Amino acid sequence: MSNREVDSDSDAPEEFTLQQGMQQDEEIRKVRTESKSRVVREVKERRRRWAQKLTPRTLPKEECNKDETKIERHEESQNDKGMLSDDMVKLLADREKKVFTLESEDEEAVKKSMSKKRRPKKLGFLSLIL
Numbered sequence: 001m002s003n004r005e006v007d008s009d010s011d012a013p014e015e016f017t018l019q020q021g022m023q024q025d026e027e028i029r030k031v032r033t034e035s036k037s038r039v040v041r042e043v044k045e046r047r048r049r050w051a052q053k054l055t056p057r058t059l060p061k062e063e064c065n066k067d068e069t070k071i072e073r074h075e076e077s078q079n080d081k082g083m084l085s086d087d088m089v090k091l092l093a094d095r096e097k098k099v100f101t102l103e104s105e106d107e108e109a110v111k112k113s114m115s116k117k118r119r120p121k122k123l124g125f126l127s128l129i130l
Helices: 002-011 018-054 061-080 086-115
Strands: none
Touching: none
16 A cells, blocks of 8 residues: 555655745746847847848948049040040930830820711611511
């Protein structure tokens, strides 16, 4: 019978003293707060990495200055040759596109009006006597 009593005791919940229960409760709370803070840190880190992927990387200041001087020299060389600046070329290209689209719309409107033919009106059913 002692075996049966031992088996029934193992199924029963553990009994703790008040101090042991408070200590376990503190440990559980500590683990929960640590896991919550870890999750928050991981989410922030993931967002930061994602944002870095999306934003273009900037060059260090020295390289930026070198690139700017190269661009200025290139623009000056183009101006010396009698060429227009890139901004002016883009502006003129945009104007040409606008004019071209307006002309093509006018041509389409003329084609549509010419393609519509008037059909003779039918007066309804006519009775024929044979």
